Amino acid sequence: MLDDSTGATGKAAAESAESESPPEVVRMSMGGKIAGIAVTVVCTVLMLATTAVGNDSWFPFAPMRMFATAANPNGIVEILRVEAVNDKGQRMLLTQQNSGVRWAEVDGQKDDMAEDPELVKTLADAYHHHGPHKAPLIAVEVLVSNYHLKDGQLTGECETILAASWYAGEPPPPTDGSLSPTSCERGLTSAW
Numbered sequence: 001m002l003d004d005s006t007g008a009t010g011k012a013a014a015e016s017a018e019s020e021s022p023p024e025v026v027r028m029s030m031g032g033k034i035a036g037i038a039v040t041v042v043c044t045v046l047m048l049a050t051t052a053v054g055n056d057s058w059f060p061f062a063p064m065r066m067f068a069t070a071a072n073p074n075g076i077v078e079i080l081r082v083e084a085v086n087d088k089g090q091r092m093l094l095t096q097q098n099s100g101v102r103w104a105e106v107d108g109q110k111d112d113m114a115e116d117p118e119l120v121k122t123l124a125d126a127y128h129h130h131g132p133h134k135a136p137l138i139a140v141e142v143l144v145s146n147y148h149l150k151d152g153q154l155t156g157e158c159e160t161i162l163a164a165s166w167y168a169g170e171p172p173p174p175t176d177g178s179l180s181p182t183s184c185e186r187g188l189t190s191a192w
């Protein structure tokens with residue numbers, strides 16, 4: 001025979017087990033299943049179709065080849081960088097570390113920046129916001145250096161073009177579109 005304390009404990013355990021039963025499973029309706037399958041099929045068809053005819057700007061429905069191709073070993077390699085001048089006349093590279101702006105953001109908006117200098121000014125604003133104690137910038141230039149390759153090696157031939165710019169007043173010297181007199185060499189050492 002069970003004493004009262006053992007019986008009470010067994011009864012409480014049985015009630016506890018009943019109250020902790022797994023939640024009821026909710027099944028997806030037939031309409032939900034059909035919608036899920038339809039979305040999956042459409043996305044799969046778009047991805048496969050655009051892989052044949054698309055380009056990287058169609059991401060995510062695009063060829064998945066962004067980093068799967070190599071540069072032409074006898075072509076040109078472009079390196080983008082941003083240079084600036086502060087109000088003390090000091091020239092510098094704008095980097096992710098000193099401006100908080102990632103290189104990909106600048107590269108992606110390079111063409112828009114060429115049309116609207118106020119977009120280039122946002123780089124100066126980001127620099128100042130990232131370090132309010134820093135001297136304000138009076139000039140920002142987005143530069144693209146084109147390095148020529150022969151058999152995958154640098155030939156030494158390079159030209160730098162001004163892709164976009166913003167000036168608080170008159171452009172500081174030199175006014176040839178490059179803040180750095182050795183702009184090609186600086187392009188090779190710039191780090192984002």
